[in-house]
Amino acid sequence: MTSAMQNNTTFECETGNYHTFCPISCVSWLYQKIEDSFFLVIGTKTCGYFLQNAMGVMIFAEPRYAMAELEEGDISAQLNDYEELKRLCLQIKKDRQPGVIFWIGTCTTEIIKMDLEGIAPKLEAEIEIPIIVARANGLDYAFTQGEDTVLAAMAHRCPDTTTKQKAIAGQRNEITIFGSLPEPVVKQLSHELKKQNIDIKGWLPSQRYSELPSIEQGDYVVGINPFLSRTATTLMRRKKAKLIGAPFPIGPDGTRAWITKICNVFNIIPKGLEERETDIWNNLEEYISLIRGKSVFFMGDNLLEISLARFLIRCGMIVYEIGIPYMDKRYQKGELELLAFTCNQMNVKIPKIVEKPDNYNQLDRIRDLQPDLVITGMAHANPLEARGINTKWSVEFTFAQIHGFTNAHDILELITRPLRRNTGLKNISSNIYVANESNI
Amino acid sequence: MKLAYWMYAGPAHIGTLRVASSFKNVHAIMHAPLGDDYFNVMRSMLERDRNFTPVTASIVDRHVLARGSQEKVINNITRKDKEEKPDLVILTPTCTSSILQEDLQNFVHRAAIETESDVILADVNHYRVNELQASDRTLEQIVAFYLNKAKKTQSIDCQKTMKPSVNIVGILSLGFHHHHDLVDLKRLFNDLDIEINQIIPEDASVSDLCKLPKAWFNFVPYREAGLSTAKLLQKEFNMPYVDITPMGLLNIKAATYKIQSILSEFQCERNYDEYLELQTKYVSQAAWFSRSIDCQNLTGKTAIVFGDATHSAAMTKILVQEMGIDVLWAGTYCIDDQEWFRAEVENLCSKVVITDDHNIVGDMIAKTEPNAIFGTQMERHIGKRLNIPCGVISSPVHIQNFPLSYKPFLGYEGTNQIADLIYNSFTLGMEDHLLDLFGGHDTTEMLTSTLSSDNLVTWSPEALKELMKIPGFVRGKVKRNTEKFAVTKEYNVISLEIMYEAKEKVNS
Numbered sequence: 001m002t003s004a005m006q007n008n009t010t011f012e013c014e015t016g017n018y019h020t021f022c023p024i025s026c027v028s029w030l031y032q033k034i035e036d037s038f039f040l041v042i043g044t045k046t047c048g049y050f051l052q053n054a055m056g057v058m059i060f061a062e063p064r065y066a067m068a069e070l071e072e073g074d075i076s077a078q079l080n081d082y083e084e085l086k087r088l089c090l091q092i093k094k095d096r097q098p099g100v101i102f103w104i105g106t107c108t109t110e111i112i113k114m115d116l117e118g119i120a121p122k123l124e125a126e127i128e129i130p131i132i133v134a135r136a137n138g139l140d141y142a143f144t145q146g147e148d149t150v151l152a153a154m155a156h157r158c159p160d161t162t163t164k165q166k167a168i169a170g171q172r173n174e175i176t177i178f179g180s181l182p183e184p185v186v187k188q189l190s191h192e193l194k195k196q197n198i199d200i201k202g203w204l205p206s207q208r209y210s211e212l213p214s215i216e217q218g219d220y221v222v223g224i225n226p227f228l229s230r231t232a233t234t235l236m237r238r239k240k241a242k243l244i245g246a247p248f249p250i251g252p253d254g255t256r257a258w259i260t261k262i263c264n265v266f267n268i269i270p271k272g273l274e275e276r277e278t279d280i281w282n283n284l285e286e287y288i289s290l291i292r293g294k295s296v297f298f299m300g301d302n303l304l305e306i307s308l309a310r311f312l313i314r315c316g317m318i319v320y321e322i323g324i325p326y327m328d329k330r331y332q333k334g335e336l337e338l339l340a341f342t343c344n345q346m347n348v349k350i351p352k353i354v355e356k357p358d359n360y361n362q363l364d365r366i367r368d369l370q371p372d373l374v375i376t377g378m379a380h381a382n383p384l385e386a387r388g389i390n391t392k393w394s395v396e397f398t399f400a401q402i403h404g405f406t407n408a409h410d411i412l413e414l415i416t417r418p419l420r421r422n423t424g425l426k427n428i429s430s431n432i433y434v435a436n437e438s439n440i
Numbered sequence: 441m442k443l444a445y446w447m448y449a450g451p452a453h454i455g456t457l458r459v460a461s462s463f464k465n466v467h468a469i470m471h472a473p474l475g476d477d478y479f480n481v482m483r484s485m486l487e488r489d490r491n492f493t494p495v496t497a498s499i500v501d502r503h504v505l506a507r508g509s510q511e512k513v514i515n516n517i518t519r520k521d522k523e524e525k526p527d528l529v530i531l532t533p534t535c536t537s538s539i540l541q542e543d544l545q546n547f548v549h550r551a552a553i554e555t556e557s558d559v560i561l562a563d564v565n566h567y568r569v570n571e572l573q574a575s576d577r578t579l580e581q582i583v584a585f586y587l588n589k590a591k592k593t594q595s596i597d598c599q600k601t602m603k604p605s606v607n608i609v610g611i612l613s614l615g616f617h618h619h620h621d622l623v624d625l626k627r628l629f630n631d632l633d634i635e636i637n638q639i640i641p642e643d644a645s646v647s648d649l650c651k652l653p654k655a656w657f658n659f660v661p662y663r664e665a666g667l668s669t670a671k672l673l674q675k676e677f678n679m680p681y682v683d684i685t686p687m688g689l690l691n692i693k694a695a696t697y698k699i700q701s702i703l704s705e706f707q708c709e710r711n712y713d714e715y716l717e718l719q720t721k722y723v724s725q726a727a728w729f730s731r732s733i734d735c736q737n738l739t740g741k742t743a744i745v746f747g748d749a750t751h752s753a754a755m756t757k758i759l760v761q762e763m764g765i766d767v768l769w770a771g772t773y774c775i776d777d778q779e780w781f782r783a784e785v786e787n788l789c790s791k792v793v794i795t796d797d798h799n800i801v802g803d804m805i806a807k808t809e810p811n812a813i814f815g816t817q818m819e820r821h822i823g824k825r826l827n828i829p830c831g832v833i834s835s836p837v838h839i840q841n842f843p844l845s846y847k848p849f850l851g852y853e854g855t856n857q858i859a860d861l862i863y864n865s866f867t868l869g870m871e872d873h874l875l876d877l878f879g880g881h882d883t884t885e886m887l888t889s890t891l892s893s894d895n896l897v898t899w900s901p902e903a904l905k906e907l908m909k910i911p912g913f914v915r916g917k918v919k920r921n922t923e924k925f926a927v928t929k930e931y932n933v934i935s936l937e938i939m940y941e942a943k944e945k946v947n948s
Binding site for chain 1: 441442443444445446447450451453454472473474475476477478480481482484485488489490491492493496497499500501502505516523534535536539540566567568570838
């Protein structure tokens with residue numbers, strides 16, 4: 001186990017033996033977000049099985065996604081990758097007429113070194129549909145990082161042809177936001193910025209591929225989610241955009257800090273933000289009273305952990321551990337600073353951040369610490385509940401609407417749900433449901 | 441490459457993990473990239489398991505790609521050996537490790553030197569076998585391993601039990617109603633006065649496997665897992681086996697007679713005639729139910745059946761021979777077992793469908809328009825789109841197919857459950873139709889959907905309105921016939937007139 005100290009924040013790194021979703025799961029929310037897209041996951045039965053089961057009933061709604069299932073002939077290169085992909089993509093074109101096809105590379109395409117980036121431009125020209133390649137595989141990435149690889153690939157396609165006209169209008173307070181959010185949240189956040197006289201030039205991704213925003217040299221960009229470091233890097237290095245490094249708009253504190261940071265860049269003094277935040281906190285009091293002083297343990301699987309922990313500390317909770325798959329200290333700098341600030345303000349120690357956690361060791365620590373709430377993946381949730389430990393399934397945070405002032409309520413609704421539920425169950429029986437307590 | 445939206449049987453490693461996690465104190469280590477441990481989620485969610493699933497991954501990441509796993513797999517095995525003290529560790533290859541072609545067998549040998557527990561490598565090839573074949577293979581492999589081990593230490597126990605006894609082979613975690621079926625199987629053997637020697641792999645201990653030969657015979661309730669093991673035991677210890685699934689009255693009878701004849705080979709004469717008669721008449725309601733006038737109304741109703749080989753074949757038999765329902769076609773996705781399946785259902789229905797492509801199944805259902813479907817969750821959703829009721833009889837399944845209440849498919853209680861399932865599927869359909877006939881609740885603008893996506897003709901608003909007035913259960917047919925008519929006459933738009941014309945010309 002290696003440790004490092006930075007701003008009094010302790011970072012540790014364990015073995016990386018933890019449970020998380022495969023990054024190809026990003027297909028499930030991105031195909032819904034980008035309405036004219038089709039996602040082709042080039043992988044094996046294993047990938048298909050995961051998506052089929054993880055997407056649950058969505059799979060029956062004729063999703064705009066499919067597997068290009070590799071067979072033995074593909075692995076041993078008896079079949080020609082180009083011809084095979086052409087055949088499948090033509091079929092997709094015929095059946096679905098998508099505006100863009102995403103190829104999601106997987107572990108298998110990595111190992112057999114299938115040259116997707118090389119094949120795509122040729123095939124794109126031949127079938128006349130844009131093809132975007134994203135390598136969202138389990139060799140390199142965890143869960144939400146899948147979206148990061150897709151958005152980074154999309155960033156390359158953002159048009160930048162209108163430079164000359166814009167040079168004059170460049171004085172306007174315009175930003176481009178990156179990160180996939182449900183449409184209602186997009187509207188809410190746009191509205192918040194509008195109130196500060198900040199215009200949104202575009203969102204990456206937009207609702208349709210054809211509406212991809214143009215990004216020019218010197219444009220300001222800001223991230224909405226903590227797992228988008230590749231996208232941020234691409235926008236800075238390739239598109240020469242200026243990244244606004246801010247905490248993420250999760251929780252009223254995060255939202256205020258996010259907007260304030262954007263305002264600072266444009267030399268705007270934010271209006272009415274403090275009142276807005278106070279109002280939200282007051283409205284949350286009913287929930288907060290349930291969790292104040294309670295302890296929480298993040299096992300780590302979706303990279304939202306730092307932001308959520310920071311918000312929960314501000315709510316008065318004690319965070320024992322923040323497990324996280326991958327920690328980009330540069331991209332999350334603003335968020336880490338806000339975490340340190342919040343801990344200071346609430347007079348608590350900064351929790352240790354455990355990168356690439358080891359679930360087995362974590363369960364050991366959970367057994368010792370007996371936290372009031374464990375935020376964890378589905379693999380551990382039921383076994384922990386059976387041992388009397390309250391759990392919240394972490395994946396819900398990726399699908400629920402948690403951004404902005406308006407949705408702070410939803411985060412606490414999720415957080416307090418197991419606590420509220422289990423108070424109601426006290427009368428049925430004891431809360432331990434396993435025979436042998438010795439091996440938790 | 442194959443364009444696939446859905447698959448009936450999962451990848452091979454799932455089969456291995458289902459067997460491994462069914463045994464007591466057996467730990468599986470997957471050689472897999474991050475995120476491939478989704479099995480743990482399924483077990484924890486679908487079976488609502490209270491214990492941590494005994495499956496961990498030895499993660500394959502960039503470093504492994506560059507340098508090979510080196511000590512990583514071995515360290516993970518020895519670590520797990522110390523942490524959990526399992527009896528057996530099964531190293532499980534995945535699709536990823538299949539192509540890496542690391543010498544996993546060598547890792548197993550080296551790890552086994554340091555561990556208290558036994559270590560084996562699951563002998564399954566991801567690109568050759570599916571989940572079901574892999575589970576069959578892994579179970580056989582584990583049994584063979586422990587029988588060999590017992591042979592070496594001469595601790596094998598071939599002394600037959602005093603009273604007739606049986607091993608039940610192939611009860612797995614995440615199996616379709618397996619746990620409920622097991623309860624009814626135990627009851628059946630209790631009634632037949634046959635002791636249960638061992639049940640494998642569910643909740644079995646690997647150290648007891650050396651006592652398998654003590655049983656008089658083996659019983660394999662499901663064809664998908666256990667047949668290889670039964671054949672192995674027959675070869676090695678001359679143990680007979682019964683592979684008739686006791687699902688439905690006729691199958692229970694056949695299985696019981698087979699058992700009776702096996703016992704008689706052991707000079708144990710039993711006559712189960714009276715028992716069968718009694719059970720059929722009074723314990724199971726299914727036979728009487730088939731005779732009652734409720735079921736008379738099912739005569740001539742049509743159904744289709746699709747699922748794994750075991751359940752699909754048994755269900756077809758029940759529908760045709762026990763309830764008098766016309767099965768238009770029966771099918772299975774167990775392509776490797778198709779010969780057996782064909783032989784089972786050939787005389788019961790006019791067509792046999794062997795495929796693992798759900799599109800073909802969907803199109804077949806749309807084309808044949810049965811009154812009810814008996815299939816997997818996929819067929820249930822096809823049925824929803826086509827407005828045809830569906831009873832789920834086979835994996836793949838949802839959480840709703842892991843009911844808390846007692847719902848076996850096997851044995852005499854199973855016959856009751858199945859009769860309810862069949863009858864409810866058909867009556868639901870009838871209720872819907874009656875509602876439609878009396879201008880019920882149909883307010884949707886949606887047409888009865890067809891699965892073919894080619895819209896060659898369009899409907900004028902008036903014609904569409906008229907079409908909506910036609911009761912739902914024939915609307916699809918009218919729509920299709922009218923469209924077919926329009927296409928042959930080369931009309932592009934179906935007006936009210938053309939619709940009437942079609943009605944006159946086409947006998948629908």
